Structure formats: C-alpha cells, structure tokens
Amino acid sequence: MTTSFMDVDVRPTLRAGGEPFGEIMAAIAKLQPGQGLRLLATFEPVPLFHVLGSKGFSHKAKEIGGGDWEVLFSPAAAATPADATPAKPASDTSAWPSPVQEMDNRDLDPPEPMVRILAATEAMANGEVLSALLCREPMFLLPELAKRGHAWRGAFEPDGKTYKILIRVGAAKEAA
Amino acid sequence: MVGVALSRWTMSYFATAVLALIAAEGLMLAGIGYPHAAMAAPASLLLVHLVAIGWLSLLMCGALFQFVPVLVNRPLHSNTLPLPTLILLIAGLAALLLGFAQLGGTIQTPFGFFPAAAILLGAGFVLVLWNLGRTLWAARPLPLPARFVVVGLCSLAAAVFLGIIFALVLGGVATKPHLLDVTALGLPIHVIAGLGGWLTFTAFGVSYRLLAMFMLAPELEGRTTRGALYVGSIALAVAIVGGMAAICTSTNVIWPIGAGGILGLLALALYGGDIQHLYRARKRRVIELNSRMAGVALANLAATILLGIALLLAGRFNDHVGVIVFLVAFAWLSGFGLAKLYKIVAFLTWLECYGPVLGKTATPRVQDLVTEPRAQKWFALYFVAVWIAALALLFAMPLLLFRVGVGAMGLATIGIGIQLMRTRRLANVAPALRLPKGTQPPHLLHSSVQPS
Numbered sequence: 045m046t047t048s049f050m051d052v053d054v055r056p057t058l059r060a061g062g063e064p065f066g067e068i069m070a071a072i073a074k075l076q077p078g079q080g081l082r083l084l085a086t087f088e089p090v091p092l093f094h095v096l097g098s099k100g101f102s103h104k105a106k107e108i109g110g111g112d113w114e115v116l117f118s119p120a121a122a123a124t125p126a127d128a129t130p131a132k133p134a135s136d137t138s139a140w141p142s143p144v145q146e147m148d149n150r151d152l153d154p155p156e157p158m159v160r161i162l163a164a165t166e167a168m169a170n171g172e173v174l175s176a177l178l179c180r181e182p183m184f185l186l187p188e189l190a191k192r193g194h195a196w197r198g199a200f201e202p203d204g205k206t207y208k209i210l211i212r213v214g215a216a217k218e219a220a
Numbered sequence: 221m222v223g224v225a226l227s228r229w230t231m232s233y234f235a236t237a238v239l240a241l242i243a244a245e246g247l248m249l250a251g252i253g254y255p256h257a258a259m260a261a262p263a264s265l266l267l268v269h270l271v272a273i274g275w276l277s278l279l280m281c282g283a284l285f286q287f288v289p290v291l292v293n294r295p296l297h298s299n300t301l302p303l304p305t306l307i308l309l310i311a312g313l314a315a316l317l318l319g320f321a322q323l324g325g326t327i328q329t330p331f332g333f334f335p336a337a338a339i340l341l342g343a344g345f346v347l348v349l350w351n352l353g354r355t356l357w358a359a360r361p362l363p364l365p366a367r368f369v370v371v372g373l374c375s376l377a378a379a380v381f382l383g384i385i386f387a388l389v390l391g392g393v394a395t396k397p398h399l400l401d402v403t404a405l406g407l408p409i410h411v412i413a414g415l416g417g418w419l420t421f422t423a424f425g426v427s428y429r430l431l432a433m434f435m436l437a438p439e440l441e442g443r444t445t446r447g448a449l450y451v452g453s454i455a456l457a458v459a460i461v462g463g464m465a466a467i468c469t470s471t472n473v474i475w476p477i478g479a480g481g482i483l484g485l486l487a488l489a490l491y492g493g494d495i496q497h498l499y500r501a502r503k504r505r506v507i508e509l510n511s512r513m514a515g516v517a518l519a520n521l522a523a524t525i526l527l528g529i530a531l532l533l534a535g536r537f538n539d540h541v542g543v544i545v546f547l548v549a550f551a552w553l554s555g556f557g558l559a560k561l562y563k564i565v566a567f568l569t570w571l572e573c574y575g576p577v578l579g580k581t582a583t584p585r586v587q588d589l590v591t592e593p594r595a596q597k598w599f600a601l602y603f604v605a606v607w608i609a610a611l612a613l614l615f616a617m618p619l620l621l622f623r624v625g626v627g628a629m630g631l632a633t634i635g636i637g638i639q640l641m642r643t644r645r646l647a648n649v650a651p652a653l654r655l656p657k658g659t660q661p662p663h664l665l666h667s668s669v670q671p672s
Contacts, residue, residue, distance in 0.1 A: 151503060154433055155571070155586060162579035180433070183290050186223025188575055205438075 047118050049082040050075060055112060058086045065139055068092065072099070081117040087142035088113050090175065090210060094199045102202060140197075140212055143175035144168065150179045150206065158185045161211065165194060170214035178207040190216065224289040226572055226667040229302040231644070233282025234561060235665055236310060238637045240274025241554065245630035249623055255613055259542050260407075262324030266317050271549055273313050273341070276419050277376075278306070279557050281348050283426065283564065284369065288352050291366040291429060292359035297351050299669060305347040312340030316387070323390060334391025338384045345380045349373055364441050364449060368425025371453045375417020378460050382410040401467055408477055409463040415545070416484070417456045419553050420521075424448070424491055427514070430560060431495065435502035435511050444490050444497075452487030455480045488525060492518075509592040510563035513599045517555030520603075524548055527614075543613045550606045550629065558602065558636055566590050566643045572667050573646065573659050581656040584649045590639070591648050598635035605629040 052071045054064035064085070071081060081101070083089070092115075093103050101117040108114045145164055149157035157178050162185070164174055181198070189196050195215035200207050244267055247253060253267035281302075289296050315337035321327045322334075356362060356370060382402065388394035389403040432439050459480025466473045495518055524547040531537040531544070566589045574583040609625025611617070641647075644664055646654050655661060660668065 151436065153436060153504060155567070159578055159583075159585075164579070166579035179436070180439070181293055183224040183293060184571055184575070187225055188223075188578070190223075191576070 047078065047080040048076075049080045049116060051082045051084070053084040055084055055086050063138060065092075072096070075119075078119055080119060083115045083117065084108075085113050085115065086111060089115065089139060090143075090208070091140050091197050094197055097199065140173050140210060141171070143173045143210065145172075146175040146177075148177045150177050155184065158182060158188070161185060161209075162188065162192075165189075165192070165211060165213050168213045172213050174211045174213070176209050176211070178209060179205065181207050182209065224293070225295060225299065225669050226568060227282075227286040227289075227296060227302070228299050228667055228669050229306060230282040230286045230568065231565070231663075231667060232303070232306055232665045233278045233285070234565065234640075236306065237275050237279040237282065238561075238633070238640065240270055240278065240313075242630060242633050242637065244270045244275060245626050245633060248626040249630055251619070251623065254542050254546075255619060255622060259545075262320045263326075266320035266324075268545075268549075269313065269316055269320070271554075272414055272419075273309070273316070276549070276553055276557065278309065279561065280419060280422060281305075281309075283560070284348075284352055284422070286564070286568065287426060287429075288355050288366065288369060291369065291425075292356060292362060294355055294359045297354035297358070301347055301351050305344050305351070308340050308344030308347065312337050312342075312344050315340055319387065319391065332391045334387040335393050338387035338391070338393075341387075342380060342384050345376060349377060364445055365425040365429045367449055368428070368452075369422050371449070371456065372418050372422030372425065375413045375421060375456055375460065379410055379413035379418055382406050382413065386410070398468065401470075402464075405467050405473055406464070408473065409460055409467075411545070412456070412459050412463075412477070412480070415548055415553070417460065420548070421452060421456065423553065423556055424452070426560075427495070427518075427556070428498075430563075431498050431511065431514065434504075434563060435498065435507050436504040437498045437502040440494050440498065444494050448487050448490035448494060451483055451490065455483035455487055458483060485525070485529075488521075492522060508563065508587070509590075509596055509599070510559045513559035513562070513603075514556055516599075516603055517552055517559060520547065520551035520555055520606075524552060540614060543610055546613060547606075547610050551603070551610065555603060555606070558599070558633070561640065562590070562595060562599075562636070562643075565640050568667065569644050569646070569662050572662050574656075577656055577658045580658065582653065583656060584653045588649050588653070589643045589646065591642075595636060595639045598632045598639065601628055602632035602636065605632060 050071060052068060054067055057064040057067060068081075068083065075081060081096075083092075088105055088107075093105075096103065096117050100120055102120040103115050103117050105113055105115040145168070147160060147164065149160060152160070157176070161174065161176055161182075168174060181200075186196065189211060193214055193216045195212045196209055198207060198209035247267050247270070252263050253261070254264040257263045285296055285302050315333045318327065319333035319337050322329065322332065352369075352373060356366060356373075359366070362370065385394065385399055386403050386406070389399050428440060428445065431437065457480075459477050462476030462480065463473050465471075466476050499515065524544060527547070528537065528544050531540050537544075566586055570584070570586045570589055577583060605625050605628035607625075609622050609629065612619070612621040612625055641664070644662060646661060662668070
C-alpha cells in the first residue's frame with residue numbers, strides 16, 4: 045500500500061524554543077483520508093507517537109543526521125492493537141524534552157524495574173525526562189510517581205510486548 | 221490509568237484464612253469428620269466448609285481484592301467494602317459451622333443456625349461479587365486472565381446460590397418439593413461449582429499472570445489459553461447449568477456432569493500445556509521458592525486427575541471420592557495457595573513499607589523479607605504430610621497414619637504461618653536496614669493505603 049505524506053517540518057519552531065504541538069495537530073486535521081504525515085523534528089517525539097497512535101496512526105521513526113528525526117505517521121487501517129493503552133494523563137499534550145536517561149528494564153525481576161526507576165528519578169532535576177522500557181504496565185509504580193509529583197506517559201509499543209514509559213520529574217507538581 | 225493501590229484489608233483475609241486452615245487440620249487430627257465419619261456426615265460437612273470457605277475462599281477473596289485491579293489495571297471499586305464483607309463472611313461461616321454441629325446433635329439450641337448462615341454468607345459473597353464485578357465491568361474489554369476470574373465468580377455465585385438453598389432446606393425454612401430435590405441431588409453440582417469453578421478456575425486465571433510475572437515468562441494469550449478458557453467455561457456451564465436443569469426435569473444428573481467432566485479434562489490438558497510452556501520459556505533460570513512450590517502443587521493437580529481417571533476406569537471412584545476431594549483441597553489448592561501467599565505477603569509488605577522511600581535511601585530487597593531455606597523445610601513437610609495422609613486414605617491404612625499425616629500438615633502450616641508473620645513484621649530484615657527514615661512498620665492485619 046502506498047501512502048502519500050504531507051510534510052510538516054517543526055524544526056524551526058523547536059529551535060526557536062516554540063511549541064509545535066498545535067502546528068502538528070492542525071496539519072493532522074487537514075489530512076485527506078488515507079494520507080499520512082511526514083514529520084521532521086529535532087528529537088524523537090516519543091510522546092507524539094502515543095497521541096497520534098490513539099488517533100489511529102502507526103509510526104516509523106528514523107534519525108536523519110545532526111540529531112534530527114524523520115517520522116512517518118501512516119493512517120493504520122486496522123487501527124491500533126487492542127491492548128494499546130492511550131497515553132495518560134491525556135490533559136497534558138505538550139511536547140516533552142528528550143529523555144536525559146534511558147533504561148531497559150525488560151529483563152529484570154519485579155519489583156527491580158520500579159526500584160531502578162525511582163532511584164533514577166530521585167537523582168534527576170525537575171523537568172528532566174526519564175525513558176524506560178518494561179515488559180508490563182508498572183501498576184504499582186504509578187501511584188508512587190503521582191505521590192512524588194512526577195508526570196508520566198506510557199503505552200505499549202506496537203509489538204504489544206514492550207511497555208515504554210516516559211517520566212517527567214516534578215512535572216505534576218508544577219501543573220498543580 | 222493511575223495504577224493500583226494496596227488493598228487495605230487483604231492481610232486480614234489472609235490471617236483469618238491461615239487460622240481456618242490450622243483449625244481444620246486440628247479437627248482432622250482430633251478425629252472429627254471424614255475419614256472418621258462418613259463423607260456426608262454433619263461433622264465432615266463442617267470440616268469441608270471450614271476449609272472451603274474459611275481457608276480457601278477467604279484466601280482467594282483477599283488475593284482477588286488486590287490482584288483483580290492488577291489484572292485489569294483499574295482501582296478496586298471500593299477499598300472499604302472488604303472489611304464489612306469479611307465480617308459478614310466470618311459470621312456466616314460461624315453460623316454455618318454451628319448449623320452443622322446442630323445437625324449432628326453436638327450442640328442443642330432452641331433456634332436454628334442455618335437460616336442465619338444463609339443470610340450472612342449470602343450477603344458477604346454478594347458484596348464480594350458486587351465489588352469485584354463492578355471493578356471488572358468498568359475494565360471491559362477484559363484481558364484473558366481476568367476472564368477466567370469472571371467465570372470463577374459466576375461459579376461462586378452458583379455455589380453460593382445452591383448453598384443457600386441447602387441451608388434453608390436443612391434449616392427447615394424452605395419446604396418446596398423442587399428445593400428438596402435440589403438439596404437431595406444437587407451436592408455434586410455445589411462441589412463442582414465451588415472447588416472446580418470458583419477455586420480452581422480462578423486460580424488458573426491468577427496463575428497465568430502471577431507465574432509469568434515472577435518467572436519472567438511471556439504472557440500467554442494464544443490459542444491454547446483461549447481454548448482453556450472457552451472449553452473450561454463450557455465444561456462448567458454444562459455441569460452446573462445442565463445439572464440444575466436435569467434436577468428440575470428429573471433427568472439423571474450423571475449425564476451433564478459426565479459431559480462437563482470430559483470437557484473439563486480437555487480444558488485441564490490445555491491449561492497444563494500452557495503452564496509447562498510458562499515454566500520452560502521463563503527467562504529467569506533460578507526461580508524462587510513460591511514458583512517451585514506452585515510447581516509441586518500443579519504436579520499434584522495433574523496426579524490427582526490421573527488418579528481420578530484411574531479410579532473411574534476401575535469402577536472404584538465412588539469408594540474414593542473422599543481421597544480426590546482431599547487431594548484437590550490440600551495437595552493442589554492449599555499447596556498453591558500457601559506458595560503464592562508466601563510471595564504475595566512479602567511483596568505487598570515490601571511495597572507498603574519501602575515503596576514511599578525507594579530511591580531516597582537504602583532499602584532492602586523483597587527477598588530480604590523472607591528466609592527461603594527455613595520456609596522450604598515447612599513446605600516440604602507440608603507436601604510430604606499431604607501425600608502420606610492421602611495414601612493412608614487411598615489404601616485404607618490404619619487411621620492413625622492419616623492422623624500422623626494431618627498432624628504434620630498442621631505443624632507445617634503453623635511453621636509457614638510463623639514465617640508469614642516474620643515477613644510481615646520485617647523480622648527477617650537486617651536491623652540496620654529494617655526501618656529507614658520515613659518508613660513505618662506495617663500493621664499485621666491491614667495495609668495503610670498510600671494517599672496519592
């Protein structure tokens with residue numbers, strides 16, 4: 045299946061310190077049925093994957109040099125996997141900075157992933173983002189994150205087996 | 221998606237459940253009920269319900285109040301309801317046991333206990349079904365393990381419904397001929413719904429998730445798992461609904477029960493294959509005591525089924541139905557329950573006590589809350605004792621040997637119970653690490669739910 049893509053380059057907006065979310069959503073609204081979106085950004089816009097995933101778009105991201113990323117969002121006819129959970133909290137749809145730390149916790153015994161994540165967030169500054177891969181939704185971690193005032197966005201990757209969570213330290217406290 | 225809080229009253233359910241198991245083992249040691257009395261004697265029924273409701277059902281309810289939210293990623297509908305529920309269930313069980321004691325002439329009172337038991341247990345289990353049912357309903361579409369729990373809860377409803385009819389008839393309140401028929405013929409259906417549908421099928425659903433979680437094995441959602449769910453559900457429906465229909469239409473109940481049994485074997489085979497796959501495909505090579513002991517209990521289940529088939533083929537099943545019930549209750553369900561309890565208590569206690577300070581200060585690991593070598597001895601004693609008692613029953617050996625077996629089971633249960641208390645009290649944790657700044661020692665019987 046060939047999909048035509050509308051180009052949206054948000055790199056100038058990002059470099060100017062701006063917020064491209066509205067721009068991207070405006071472009072999405074203008075897409076023809078079956079048309080996809082080719083996004084150029086200065087970082088891998090992981091939060092956007094979940095937002096657009098919940099709107100039925102699958103994505104292919106690749107680094108194109110200079111730290112820039114090209115992401116192809118295709119309208120998935122068969123929609124998202126049934127167990128894909130939309131990103132939360134939904135009210136906060138602004139773009140987050142790229143993670144300062146990434147960890148792969150998929151092969152750790154529970155509750156080791158939770159221990160590592162909380163240890164990492166304690167060492168991070170307010171506003172910084174941690175990215176972690178898990179093999180299931182971290183149900184007992186989330187109340188602890190909320191209590192400590194961190195915001196998070198998480199969802200299963202398209203493979204349905206890896207759960208990716210982004211945690212922004214102190215962000216819930218600021219919003220409150 | 222806000223994650224899952226600690227279930228406030230689960231530890232009270234667990235504590236009551238373990239005490240009920242120890243009490244039941246004490247009764248068997250004292251020679252009360254089966255095999256010293258007939259299987260259907262009032263003393264045997266008292267014993268069976270102390271185990272089925274007091275131990276296994278309270279254990280299962282306490283576990284489900286914590287783990288249904290984990291299975292469906294939703295908070296429990298009500299975290300306060302489980303306490304009044306527990307009080308109703310304990311009061312109802314006490315009334316039921318007194319009712320059986322009355323039936324056997326052990327105690328004499330001017331009023332009957334059975335109607336009170338029917339009301340109290342009925343109300344308690346309705347609250348269980350309401351609370352878990354609302355939680356599950358809000359989480360549709362349900363993941364596969366949760367669907368096993370739904371079928372288990374439907375079976376619980378059937379078992380309780382029949383139990384209420386029995387209690388009202390035995391208490392002399394209900395005298396309709398249909399209800400008398402149900403009481404006369406419905407016992408096998410009540411047992412299948414309770415031990416098979418509610419306890420075993422629910423344990424299947426929970427085991428899919430817990431074993432995968434603690435052994436780092438892949439979550440199973442394939443054809444065999446769906447097959448186990450569908451075939452098992454149909455088997456239970458045929459046996460329970462078909463059995464009730466047969467009673468109401470004066471047909472022999474052996475037909476629906478036999479058909480359900482054959483389908484049930486197929487479901488068990490599918491489940492057995494899945495579980496073998498889970499153990500083989502695990503990423504974690506060295507598994508903890510709870511997974512090893514759960515494996516022993518699962519092997520016991522397989523052996524019990526083979527024994528049941530052999531007895532059926534030899535035409536001796538009716539002579540030995542007591543052995544089969546004993547093995548299902550103690551070798552399989554109790555063994556599995558104790559094994560998982562050993563992990564769940566440690567995990568929940570760790571989370572309650574150290575969760576708030578993780579990353580802020582040095583904290584013990586979950587495994588620091590337990591001393592597996594010590595607990596392993598008690599588990600080994602428990603299983604060997606169950607086998608000895610079962611063999612004594614099977615080969616009609618002197619009852620003294622059975623009593624030695626159940627006495628050792630009781631001792632082992634007390635040993636495991638003490639280990640669980642030590643875990644809850646953080647007694648196994650090195651004193652320097654036990655209570656870092658910002659932590660509170662957990663209460664023995666309830667969990668402080670973290671405000672978020």
